[in-house]
Amino acid sequence: MNEHTIINPLLTDGSLFLSNISVDNVIFGYHDKSLKVLLLHPTAIKKWALPGGYIYKDETIENAAIRVAKDRTGLDNLYFKQCKFYSDPNRTKDEEFNTQKLEDMTGYKLGKDHWIFNQHISSCFYTLTDYSKVTPQGDYYASECLWFSINDLPPLMFDHKKMIKDALDILRIHLYHFPVGYELLPEKFTIPEIHSLYETLLNKSLDVRNFTKKLLKVGIVDKLDERKNIGAHRAPFLYKFNKDVYQDALENGMALFI
Amino acid sequence: MNEHTIINPLLTDGSLFLSNISVDNVIFGYHDKSLKVLLLHPTAIKKWALPGGYIYKDETIENAAIRVAKDRTGLDNLYFKQCKFYSDPNRTKDEEFNTQKLEDMTGYKLGKDHWIFNQHISSCFYTLTDYSKVTPQGDYYASECLWFSINDLPPLMFDHKKMIKDALDILRIHLYHFPVGYELLPEKFTIPEIHSLYETLLNKSLDVRNFTKKLLKVGIVDKLDERKNIGAHRAPFLYKFNKDVYQDALENGMALFI
């Protein structure tokens, strides 16, 4: 992967980047039974936005998505999935996105023809993180960067609300076909932990007995001989992912009917 | 959808199109137990290529894919699915793709800096057609346009071989989740017909009794009170797709474990 120092695209002529294409990233944050999304707030604009960026000419689109997520979260090696792309020619027409506001906000003289106002297809990815490990970082034009509950989103720019909805739908379908959890759970985790994770992501309750049976049958987790001390209660067993099965399921899919 | 007259991109300065992005289309053709892919052969280049094109600034990427397929096949209203995109910065480096060859082939003076040699991310779609209904049409730089068996592909340009493989993998996964056949079967079809279709697409044999049971249980097909006269053999019953169930399954997915 190429390393790029963080620069402010607004101050470039755009020639470093591929034209007409951008990346947006639905960064989901899970922790302790709660699911959030990371959003940016460009000062002086009333709406929030997904973390996004442009694609350097020497990187792949996937790497651009990884870079964007890393810049906002500091985290590497996240779980990434390509969702869809959004190509409506009018998708970035938004009353909150214009030269005046951007100039007021940044203090730069941009002009009406700045390349940032060109038509951009967006390719959307989602990412899963443990939000307790993340200190959200604002970017070159958004000072605020905060986690929002997916049930309580602020007004969003462009088609970003649809992107979040689509990403969540796709994530939920993926849960039945791809393993999730490597980045969200400690190396050794308990059944209640992974059970809560799936319940939260799917937003529905899952019978813990059947859930456990299926995880073990698919072979995606192995039970360890250790327990976790959780204080005043019965100590739950620890489990870990079976690396081979997990990797195969990541690459080739699996059928986990939970 | 916007209508665009067919023009030769090579003769434009590229300003009609989005930069750095293109569409490639894996057009599968099914007929009578055989599965093929439509490929183009640019004269003077030793390799074959997927039908592809560029995206007009006033259309969506999906419409561009539809347009490309229509230009090659003459067909409308096909089954389309977005697969993946391909963004390796070196993906279009190919010894067969250079100014000299293109100039020799077309007779135009293009120059080394023609925009067609710019970096292009490709978004790949697949399409399903009944190849017996198609008269393949060459395009502005490829006179030959032919169906190839997916088991016997010629040398392909760029990353097109990978695209075909990926599209086929994705199609096969989709078969379990989305209904297929509306564009490939007559309005009224028989069980042997749809059974052969699925066997061919999946390249494996399916027990016809279990297959029929599942189609009926999911409700995707309705049995009619008519039979099809096939000459010297027992006349098979006709079926048709249940429009409501089919549409819902297209939009929301289904679980067809065949």
Next chain:
DNA sequence: CAAATAGTGTCTCTTAGACAATATCGT
């Protein structure tokens, strides 16, 4: 009646899904 194709039923075994009592831990 032969050749070719269509059509259909049953059995077994596995799994999904519903369901609740017991074990453990710390205080």
Next chain:
DNA sequence: ACGATATTGTCTAAGAGACACTATTTG
């Protein structure tokens, strides 16, 4: 002993998957 959480087994119903004989049709 209690409060809180973890752990585990059984039953039933449905479905997957294996399997082969009978029915039509025409020449």
